[in-house]
Amino acid sequence: MHIPDGFVNLPTSAGFGAAAAGGVWYSLRRAAAVLDDRRIPLAGLAAAFVFAAQMVNFPVAAGTSGHLLGGVLAAVLLGPWLGSIVVTVVLVVQALVFADGGLTALGLNVFNMAIIGAIGGWYLYRFVLGLIPGRDGAVPVAAGIAAGISVVLAALGFTLQYALGGEGGTAITTVLGAMVGVHVLIGIGEGIITALVIGAVTASRPDLVAGRKEVMARG
Numbered sequence: 001m002h003i004p005d006g007f008v009n010l011p012t013s014a015g016f017g018a019a020a021a022g023g024v025w026y027s028l029r030r031a032a033a034v035l036d037d038r039r040i041p042l043a044g045l046a047a048a049f050v051f052a053a054q055m056v057n058f059p060v061a062a063g064t065s066g067h068l069l070g071g072v073l074a075a076v077l078l079g080p081w082l083g084s085i086v087v088t089v090v091l092v093v094q095a096l097v098f099a100d101g102g103l104t105a106l107g108l109n110v111f112n113m114a115i116i117g118a119i120g121g122w123y124l125y126r127f128v129l130g131l132i133p134g135r136d137g138a139v140p141v142a143a144g145i146a147a148g149i150s151v152v153l154a155a156l157g158f159t160l161q162y163a164l165g166g167e168g169g170t171a172i173t174t175v176l177g178a179m180v181g182v183h184v185l186i187g188i189g190e191g192i193i194t195a196l197v198i199g200a201v202t203a204s205r206p207d208l209v210a211g212r213k214e215v216m217a218r219g
Contacts, residue, residue, distance in 0.1 A: 002054075002094070003109055003158065005102030012165025017107020023115040024088050030081035034210070039078060042208055046074045047086045049197075054090060055100070068186060069154060071117025072125055072147035073194045076139070076211035077201065080122035087114040112157040121150035125211060139202050139212055144195030151187035155179040 035043075050070035070090075075083035091109050094100040101109045125146035132138040159176045166172065202209050 002101035003105040003112075003161075005104050007102070007166065007168045008105060008108055008161050009165035009167050010104065012161055013104050013108055016111045016161060020107040020110040020115060023084065023119065024110065027081040027084045027088075027114075027119070031079070031085050034079055034082060038208065039082065043078055043082060043086055046070075046077055046083070047090055050074055050087060051090045051093070053193075054094065055098075068190045068193065069113050069117045069147075069151055070190075071113055071154075072121035072143055072150050072190075073197060075118045075122040076125060076143045076146075076194075076198055077209060079210040080119045082210075083122065084114045084118040087118050108158070108161055112154045112161075116154045116157045117150050120153060121146050122211075124149055124153075129211075139209065140195040140199035143198040143211065144191040147194035148187035148191030151183050151190050152180060155183035 050073070053068035053070050069087070071083065071087050074086045077083070078086065088110050091101065091106065091113060095103055095106050095109070125142050128145045129138055129142040132142055156179075159172070159179050162168070162175050163172050166175070168175075198209065198211075202212060206212050
C-alpha cells in the first residue's frame with residue numbers, strides 16, 4: 001500500500017509524518033534496551049524478509065498498491081519497537097533507492113505499515129493471544145490472526161488519510177472498497193505466512209521469539 005507523491009496533500013502528509021516521526025523516535029529509545037548480539041542478525045533477516053515481501057505489489061486503485069506488510073512478523077520476532085524500526089528502514093530504502101512510495105508520502109507509509117502494522121499489530125497479537133489457550137502452540141496462531149487483521153487496519157489507515165487530504169480524484173467509497181477488499185485477501189495470505197514462519201522459529205529456536213515471552217508469562 002505504498003502511497004505515491006501527490007496522492008495525499010502536503011498538510012495531511014506532514015501531520016501523519018510528524019506522528020510517524022514521533023513513533024519512530026520512541027521506538028528507537030525502547031529498542032535500544034533490547035538490542036543485543038542475538039537480535040542484530042535476526043533483525044537483519046527480518047528486514048530482508050519484509051523487504052522481499054513488500055516488493056511484490058498488487059495494483060489496487062488510483063496509483064496505489066497492495067502487498068504483504070510483515071509488521072506483525074517482525075514485531076513478534078523482535079518485539080514491537082525493534083520490529084517497527086525494521087519496517088521503517090525497509091520503507092526508507094524502498095523510497096530512496098527503488099522509488100517505491102513517494103518521499104513526501106514516506107511519513108504516511110511509515111505510519112500505516114510501521115506504526116499501525118507493527119506496533120498496533122503487536123498489541124493486537126497480545127489481545128488475541130489472551131483469548132487462545134495453550135502455550136507455544138498459541139504463538140503462531142495469534143501471530144497469524146493479528147497479521148491478517150493488521151493488514152486491513154493499515155489499509156483503513158490509508159483510507160482515512162485519503163479522506164482527510166486525498167488528491168487522487170477518486171471517490172472515497174471507491175478507495176475504501178478497493179483497499180479493504182484487496183487487503184482482506186492479502187491479509188489472509190499474510191496471516192498464513194506469518195503463522196508458518198513464527199511456528200517454524202518457535203519450534204526450532206523459541207528463545208529468539210520475543211512474542212513468546214507473553215505466553216511464558218501466563219504460566
